[in-house]
Amino acid sequence: MTTEIAPTVEAINPELVTAGVPTHWYNLAADLPEPIPPHLHPGTKEPVGPDDLAPLFPAGLIAQEVTPERYIEIPEPVREIYQMWRPSPLFRARKFEQALNTKARIYVKYEGVSPVGSHKTNSAVAQAYYNSVDGVTKLTTETGAGQWGSALSFAGAQFGIDVEVWQVRASYDSKPYRGYLMKTYGGTVHPSPSDLTESGRAMLAKDPHTTGSLGMAVSEAVEVAANDPDARYALGSVLNHVVLHQSVIGQEAVAQLNAVEADGADVVFGCAGGGSNLAGLSFPFLREKLAGRSNPRIVAAEPSACPSITQGEYRYDHGDVAGLTPLLKMHTLGMDFVPDPIHAGGLRYHGMAPALSHTVELGLVEGQAISQHDAFAAGVTFARTQGIVPAPESTHAIAACAAYVADSDREEVVVIGLSGHGQLDLPAYAEYLDGGF
Amino acid sequence: MTTEIAPTVEAINPELVTAGVPTHWYNLAADLPEPIPPHLHPGTKEPVGPDDLAPLFPAGLIAQEVTPERYIEIPEPVREIYQMWRPSPLFRARKFEQALNTKARIYVKYEGVSPVGSHKTNSAVAQAYYNSVDGVTKLTTETGAGQWGSALSFAGAQFGIDVEVWQVRASYDSKPYRGYLMKTYGGTVHPSPSDLTESGRAMLAKDPHTTGSLGMAVSEAVEVAANDPDARYALGSVLNHVVLHQSVIGQEAVAQLNAVEADGADVVFGCAGGGSNLAGLSFPFLREKLAGRSNPRIVAAEPSACPSITQGEYRYDHGDVAGLTPLLKMHTLGMDFVPDPIHAGGLRYHGMAPALSHTVELGLVEGQAISQHDAFAAGVTFARTQGIVPAPESTHAIAACAAYVADSDREEVVVIGLSGHGQLDLPAYAEYLDGGF
Numbered sequence: 012m013t014t015e016i017a018p019t020v021e022a023i024n025p026e027l028v029t030a031g032v033p034t035h036w037y038n039l040a041a042d043l044p045e046p047i048p049p050h051l052h053p054g055t056k057e058p059v060g061p062d063d064l065a066p067l068f069p070a071g072l073i074a075q076e077v078t079p080e081r082y083i084e085i086p087e088p089v090r091e092i093y094q095m096w097r098p099s100p101l102f103r104a105r106k107f108e109q110a111l112n113t114k115a116r117i118y119v120k121y122e123g124v125s126p127v128g129s130h131k132t133n134s135a136v137a138q139a140y141y142n143s144v145d146g147v148t149k150l151t152t153e154t155g156a157g158q159w160g161s162a163l164s165f166a167g168a169q170f171g172i173d174v175e176v177w178q179v180r181a182s183y184d185s186k187p188y189r190g191y192l193m194k195t196y197g198g199t200v201h202p203s204p205s206d207l208t209e210s211g212r213a214m215l216a217k218d219p220h221t222t223g224s225l226g227m228a229v230s231e232a233v234e235v236a237a238n239d240p241d242a243r244y245a246l247g248s249v250l251n252h253v254v255l256h257q258s259v260i261g262q263e264a265v266a267q268l269n270a271v272e273a274d275g276a277d278v279v280f281g282c283a284g285g286g287s288n289l290a291g292l293s294f295p296f297l298r299e300k301l302a303g304r305s306n307p308r309i310v311a312a313e314p315s316a317c318p319s320i321t322q323g324e325y326r327y328d329h330g331d332v333a334g335l336t337p338l339l340k341m342h343t344l345g346m347d348f349v350p351d352p353i354h355a356g357g358l359r360y361h362g363m364a365p366a367l368s369h370t371v372e373l374g375l376v377e378g379q380a381i382s383q384h385d386a387f388a389a390g391v392t393f394a395r396t397q398g399i400v401p402a403p404e405s406t407h408a409i410a411a412c413a414a415y416v417a418d419s420d421r422e423e424v425v426v427i428g429l430s431g432h433g434q435l436d437l438p439a440y441a442e443y444l445d446g447g448f
Numbered sequence: 449m450t451t452e453i454a455p456t457v458e459a460i461n462p463e464l465v466t467a468g469v470p471t472h473w474y475n476l477a478a479d480l481p482e483p484i485p486p487h488l489h490p491g492t493k494e495p496v497g498p499d500d501l502a503p504l505f506p507a508g509l510i511a512q513e514v515t516p517e518r519y520i521e522i523p524e525p526v527r528e529i530y531q532m533w534r535p536s537p538l539f540r541a542r543k544f545e546q547a548l549n550t551k552a553r554i555y556v557k558y559e560g561v562s563p564v565g566s567h568k569t570n571s572a573v574a575q576a577y578y579n580s581v582d583g584v585t586k587l588t589t590e591t592g593a594g595q596w597g598s599a600l601s602f603a604g605a606q607f608g609i610d611v612e613v614w615q616v617r618a619s620y621d622s623k624p625y626r627g628y629l630m631k632t633y634g635g636t637v638h639p640s641p642s643d644l645t646e647s648g649r650a651m652l653a654k655d656p657h658t659t660g661s662l663g664m665a666v667s668e669a670v671e672v673a674a675n676d677p678d679a680r681y682a683l684g685s686v687l688n689h690v691v692l693h694q695s696v697i698g699q700e701a702v703a704q705l706n707a708v709e710a711d712g713a714d715v716v717f718g719c720a721g722g723g724s725n726l727a728g729l730s731f732p733f734l735r736e737k738l739a740g741r742s743n744p745r746i747v748a749a750e751p752s753a754c755p756s757i758t759q760g761e762y763r764y765d766h767g768d769v770a771g772l773t774p775l776l777k778m779h780t781l782g783m784d785f786v787p788d789p790i791h792a793g794g795l796r797y798h799g800m801a802p803a804l805s806h807t808v809e810l811g812l813v814e815g816q817a818i819s820q821h822d823a824f825a826a827g828v829t830f831a832r833t834q835g836i837v838p839a840p841e842s843t844h845a846i847a848a849c850a851a852y853v854a855d856s857d858r859e860e861v862v863v864i865g866l867s868g869h870g871q872l873d874l875p876a877y878a879e880y881l882d883g884g885f
Contacts, residue, residue: 084791095539126834165835187875188872191875191877195832195881196872197832394632395605397532397634398529398562398563398564398602435625435872435874437625437628437632438624438625441632
């Protein structure tokens with residue numbers, strides 16, 4: 012038959028910027044002019060030491076929580092798993108640009124290609140690895156919409172660790188798909204508050220019909236881990252080691268962007284709930300800024316319903332409702348704050364990562380509150396132009412960007428951090444399209 | 449601050465084989481020793497001509513249905529959209545290999561990275577484009593689980609075409625998420641049979657409680673398009689032009705595999721419902737085989753509940769229930785066959801693409817029936833090892849591959865076509881894990 016070699020496959024896709032997988036995590040603390048304030052022991056109010064954290068976290072993660080090192084090598088077993096989907100794509104969103112009638116060049120860094128559909132997997136895999144090194148056989152955690160719970164369930168399956176998840180009841184009841192995903196990976200999931208823990212029973216006694224909150228779920232997961240010598244606790248955001256793991260996003264994005272835009276980014280937009288997504292994306296851009304190689308603005312898009320950066324106080328507060336966690340210096344709406352049940356479950360957290368809060372105080376990051384309506388309006392435009400249905404969390408970053416560049420003649424380079432896809436959040440889109448909000 | 453450039457991003461990801469986006473579609477018909485039997489007019493039983501098809505399809509697609517050309521250039525507007533997610537990844541599934549205790553090297557070609565999560569987008573974009581060239585303002589179509597309906601809704605949004613979808617009622621009721629996805633892209637969706645068409649009303653009169661079938665939904669969509677001069681009909685599989693568009697999958701896979709495996713593939717596994725996924729994946733591999741460059745076996749994995757290749761007759765039959773479509777020479781279980789309501793909605797079709805049926809007759813492709821239980825068992829193993837939750841359709845290919853390579857010392861190179869992800873099919877996984885089937 013034919014003997015020709017088909018001349019039909021081009022060498023590169025010009026719309027998809029390629030790069031490799033980071034070999035190290037990047038720690039912005041090493042480059043900041045002032046140190047991030049330490050976490051305090053809830054009893055003594057003194058800075059927590061390794062011994063205080065040992066009941067909850069493995070040694071490798073405790074070290075990362077306070078390390079002054081700029082670069083920390085990613086262990087090979089973690090990198091092997093990252094390579095299943097990393098580097099995540101950075102792409103030019105030309106159709107979205109056209110819809111916005113802008114001369115800005117919009118690049119999207121897309122974490123929805125990870126197995127569970129969000130950036131959460133980046134830290135989940137690292138946390139499961141360090142726990143496996145210490146011989147931990149069970150991990151407990153909390154989850155809101157379920158992105159983190161499913162990411163940790165996947166990571167646990169990779170390292171032979173049982174994962175037990177307390178999911179905020181409002182999400183557990185209304186969005187069961189992510190619970191099914193946790194079970195598919197072999198995880199176990201309970202609605203929170205549950206009657207399985209002392210703190211859960213106390214919350215139920217106070218309000219038997221509570222729809223739960225992330226702070227309540229944290230208390231339950233921490234309590235179970237603290238009382239089981241073979242178990243440890245895993246937190247999906249907020250802490251320094253989680254922020255560190257997410258730096259793979261920004262390192263790739265900087266390298267990918269530099270390959271096509273010599274001057275780097277002018278503005279970087281990301282959504283911020285606990286802060287790990289935005290910190291992971293933006294800290295390598297801040298490295299570039301602090302080194303004088305570029306000068307990007309960083310915008311933290313947060314929901315109007317839970318505006319910890321734009322409306323919260325910067326002070327020490329607990330990470331959970333029961334007050335079991337260390338005191339963290341952060342922007343907070345107060346540990347008892349229960350936000351409206353907006354669809355962006357991952358942004359319904361009363362506080363903000365101490366590392367990110369610190370950069371806000373240093374003037375390196377600015378907050379912007381976005382209404383749920385504006386967020387979804389931007390999400391629908393993005394879906395119809397670029398095809399990807401964004402996670403409700405990510406729509407906040409898209410909306411902030413859209414408002415900034417729409418009908419603009421400024422030829423700026425902007426980056427949107429698209430933290431995940433919204434395929435499991437489609438009922439929220441249906442509600443929006445039906446005029447529900 | 450720091451002035452060093454971070455040495456933390458590797459040049460390439462060794463686990464992810466890179467290649468470009470095809471510039472042409474590949475037509476296996478040009479290389480076959482015998483022509484694919486023509487479609488026949490349902491009235492005259494003569495081969496259908498362009499005039500017969502004009503009420504349903506635009507000129508560009510009618511030409512592709514009968515073209516003898518080996519390569520057809522992909523129009524630039526289509527290629528631009530392909531570049532949003534193509535080339536799709538080909539990756540080595542090492543963790544799955546370990547779980548299967550095999551020396552086979554398993555490569556996975558993954559179409560779930562497309563905006564709607566499956567291979568269907570490859571043809572949807574092409575079909576919307578050729579319709580837009582002819583000034584068509586509305587497309588009608590059918591869908592089962594909703595992969596095709598959502599793909600066409602996305603494609604319509606790209607070219608300013610209204611899309612109206614008839615979805616098999618069983619799926620419309622039990623799996624609403626893909627309906628929400630169609631609406632998010634701007635499409636309209638009706639359960640089928642509906643009271644909006646003559647054929648739908650006739651089916652409802654016969655059985656008011658019918659859960660519908662793809663054949664019934666085709667009849668409704670064809671009827672509406674045939675009666676509206678501004679509308680045309682779009683079919684998501686079966687026809688030659690659909691198979692042609694899907695050839696981007698296999699062309700990329702051949703190029704990607706050749707970059708790491710000098711002798712190409714030994715066996716290629718894909719799932720087959722209407723046939724476009726498997727044909728798209730395998731026909732470029734058959735090009736290599738017919739040219740003597742490699743010698744792969746091609747396995748069509750189909751559900752035991754709808755075994756058109758392994759149990760059907762090879763004869764002329766209608767593509768729909770009402771007998772409105774041309775007669776197609778294919779492996780068929782009969783146009784009135786209603787398969788059990790298995791979760792792999794995309795595999796519940798009574799017939800098989802004439803192009804693929806023809807290669808089966810020529811001995812180039814072999815069928816293998818897989819039970820739903822075995823399919824999901826393999827899907828869960830794949831999810832826990834590789835992270836990706838496969839579409840129920842794709843689990844059939846994974847199961848066929850797993851059965852072949854498990855506990856084997858043969859150092860073969862096998863390829864699995866992973867046609868899509870199963871994030872919107874998670875209730876089916878939950879049912880399987882609860883022992884439901």
